[in-house]
Amino acid sequence: MEAALQTDTHAHGGGHAHRESFIRHYIFSTDHKMIAKQFMFTAIIFLFIGGAFALFIRWQLAYPGEPIPLIGQLLPSTWVNADGAVTAEWYTQLLTMHGSIMIFAVIIPLLVGTFGNFAVPLMIGADDMAFPFLNMVSFWLFPLAGVLMMAGFFVEGGMAAAGWTGYPPLSAIASMGQTLWIVSLFLIGFSSIIGGVNYITTVLNMRAPGMNMFDLPMTVWAVFITAIIIVIGTPVLAAALSMLFMDNFLHTSFFMPADLVVATRDMSRTAGGGQPLLWQHLFWFYSHPAVYIMILPGMGVVSDVLATFARKPLYGYKAMVFAIIAIAFLGILVWGHHMFQSGMNPLLGTTFMVSTMVIAVPSAIKTFNWLGTMWRGQMEFTVPMLNAVAFVSMFVIGGLSGIFMASTPVDIFIHDTYFIVGHIHYVLFGGSLFAVFAGLYYWFPKMSGRMFDDRIGKWHFWLTFITFNGTFFPMHILGVGGMMRRIYDPTVYDFLKPFQPMNEFITINAMVLGFAQFLLVYNMVYSWYRGRAAKRNPWRANTLEWVAPSPPPHGNFDVPLRVYRGPYEFSSPESVQDFLPQNVPPEEVVAQRARHEKRLAASQTRDGGSGE
Amino acid sequence: MLDWLPENVSVFGEGVDHLFSLIYYISVAIFILVNAIYIAFIFRYRRKRKGERAYYYHGNNILEFSWTALPFALFLFLAFYSDGIWEDIKYSDKTPNPDLVVEVMGQAYLWHFRYPGSDGIFGRRDSRFMATTNPFGIDPDDPNGKDDYVTINSMNIPVNKTVLVHLSSMDVIHSFFLPNMRVKQDAVPGQWVDVWFNSIKTGKYEIACAELCGSGHYLMRAVLTVQPQADFDTWIDEQYGSVSAALVAAGSPDQKNSSAPAATTPAVPTK
Amino acid sequence: MASGMSFEQIQKSYFTVFIALMVLTALTVAVTTIHFGDVANIVVGVLIAIAKAGLVAYIFMHLKYDHSRLRYFVTVPLFFFVLLVATLTLLGL
């Protein structure tokens, strides 16, 4: 333990005499904090890959058929034509890989993998996860899957090109790249399930003495509930992927109707027929809950950040917990809202519409409670707080656009248009990714032991916030105009021609947005080595992770822990300071107060009571 | 924002647009309300002096109950209000009696339209005969099918008449999207779906495919011509005979899988 | 697990369950040779399977003796199982 303690405090320094070998420490580590960093590092790389793909998409949409500037000629000829312009084949691959990477290799690993791993054991006062070895397995499946997905580049026919939703028959008759995509998602799903089992066991079993479920910080609650969704939903996707794999690879017919006319496949060999909509049901049975997998941990992080920087107890803690539970539960009942126009029974459309409308209620509760948290607070607009504040506002826009789509008749028109693309990005970027930023900045001192650069952080925030809205808000207008998603060249349609200036505007914003992300990376890398040393509790927060040293050693805590109160006792009149950590014994609080009053009385007699 | 909507020329489109604007105004109102409070709080409750304490307060049950109940009521209202319109558009028992039935078949990357011909009866369909040359799988032995005719990427309908589209696909999923009619319906292979609409205005409109169906997805464009009944009738007469003969001859089952669909080189006029 | 019981008692209960499972297996196979009609056959087959599954979960997997909360790990997914299957079957696709 002692040895581990010492080596770990140098974790970021490198080059020191390590007890553990380099491989055990950095590669096959079973320490939850190292695994969290690995998830973060890998996911940020994928963020840039997925983002670069988005920029290619944007270039093509704004300037259809024009060569990509600077790098167009350098790209492989399977991607671009002779001039260096995006080809239609590559475009479909781009949007598929963009969606798949962003969802499965960026947001889920960042929110669940990184924050789940880093924050959960620390926040419940545990020394590690319940199954450290499985945790390592769960991480390593993820880069493996990511590489497999990208490996489509090297095979005949290129990468997967059926959208991130992979609807058969298109995905079932597609090339080798699609097969790799299926295998890759299967592995990522397996990794998620292992992680989910781990989080559930950890939270249920390893809380510090005295810590009840209702003493858990919102982040832990959110990850816990998310893990339950993962455990329920992901296996269904795995089953669906297995069948799609059979269709794709062994030419069975789960999702392929009997009489297709396709050049690439001799259908006469198969008797009996499959059902394309079956895939959609199974896929959305997972993937709708998955969108809540991608927002709930973010909501948890934002709740923690908001309460900390408003110096106020979280408004309606229990209501917030029940809202998460309600979102999770209802979230598994609404999958059909992605299929309103799919040819499923319209009666089902009605039921799914009602359940979808109902699920907005707990989201409303959360929104109003965040407002309540800010009411009469003492807000400090640090970088994590700015991102959290932006989250709330952007999530409301994204959520409200969800209401349009939930209404079945309106969805007839906006289904599969850029309205959906706008919605996706408001909830996934404006929501999840801003929450990721908030969390990254918030826990950066704990992770690295150093403070980030505040000024660069603010630049990053404002640039991102402004260009984000410039990029994605106009997409709603495009959607209202009827522009279909996943089209290579909108100018083919007469009714879309007037929108071309808007597409250009979006693209310019997207470019700035993309390059603004280098500020984040620069800030993190620079501060990791050169930043000011961080105190144990730089934000004066209450939760247990701030009791541990920054960065926490192997085994996390150097003091015995006991929990006496909830996580949000900010500005409590009991306490001398405006925060009251969960582990401070009540006697100690009283004693502190007594000491403080004595000192106050003393100083008052000395200088006539200017006080604090 | 709603000014950007393409012109609506369909009967039920008005209901859709009305609902759209209703939700739009509700959303804008909520957005402004929430964000006004939000921004006010941001300015009002920022920390001005160090050491000042926030209000120590954990929540108020009455308030929380009301902001649960109000949205709940609002959402239920929206759901039921929407459902009325939805039922009118999609439920098969509410579909008005059609004046014209057209079969539509999606193929990567074009739309086939089939009219019943002068006898007003579609010939028997048999999927065994389906091929790129006979997208609907019209049975060559059925006399009713002899005068059926099929057009590619162009659909003609009479104005102010209820048109019932019988929709399917022969390869992958497509989506039959008529922006001006407020119609969108996925065409699923192996399954026939009915869609109806009723145009109140003559003119040429665009038909698009709204579901990713391959790299030529963006090219899957057809033209809808809405004509006065008389013009439509002459159009029908012109078509009659010219297409059907060639078509029936082509429909032999052994050709079914040999001919490749235009997967890489879509035979579509782009403009 | 059943801490109050002796080795022999538990062993006996395991054997009893085993015999019950075998008998039920024989019963399902026997029943299918009689044709009640399509739906009835399915119902009978599924009911017997549920009975067998209950025995396995209750005795072999110690649900009877173990912490009662463990039952949630069965009931919650079963709820969603039923939901998924019911949606897929009853309302058509």
Next chain:
Amino acid sequence: MSTAATHTARFNTGIYHGKLGMWVFLASEIMFFSGFFGAFIVLRNLNLEVFTAGAHQLDKVVATINTAVLITSSLTMALSHLALERGHEGKFRLFLGLTIIGAIGFLGIKSYEYMTKFSHDIYPWTDTFFATYFTMTGFHALHVIGGLIPMVWMLGKSLTRGYPREMHHRVETLGLYWHFVDLVWIFLFPTLYLIF
């Protein structure tokens, strides 16, 4: 890097990690197979004749024998845990060995069944029934293999190097998994072989 650096080995629920984690995992396994069962029902309703014809081609006798084998191995698994928990190491090895034999026997019979199908030119892509048949039984067989490996490992450990004190926890955890595999088969058997 041992996690023995714990300053607290807590089990708030009173259930040790392994068992709790295994139950959570089994919950996810239920959902995994529910995907297949859901698909089975949909596809069956869509292609009733194909499914009936296919099911009649299956070998009920062999499947019944296999069911018996698997149920027996479930019994021996339960007994082996019981024996270890009460300290009867000899019996533990015996019953675990029997379980392993059962698992291998099940796989053997299953491969015989597959082989006869292949020799009759029946493959997953033959029709939708056999696609579901091979997928469902195949995944079940994979689960059997997934149980077999740790069983062999545990038996080896108990024969050579001795095992840690909490070994009976691991055996119980493995047992839970094994009974679940049995449970899945209990549903697969009537679904695929009997109800048509």
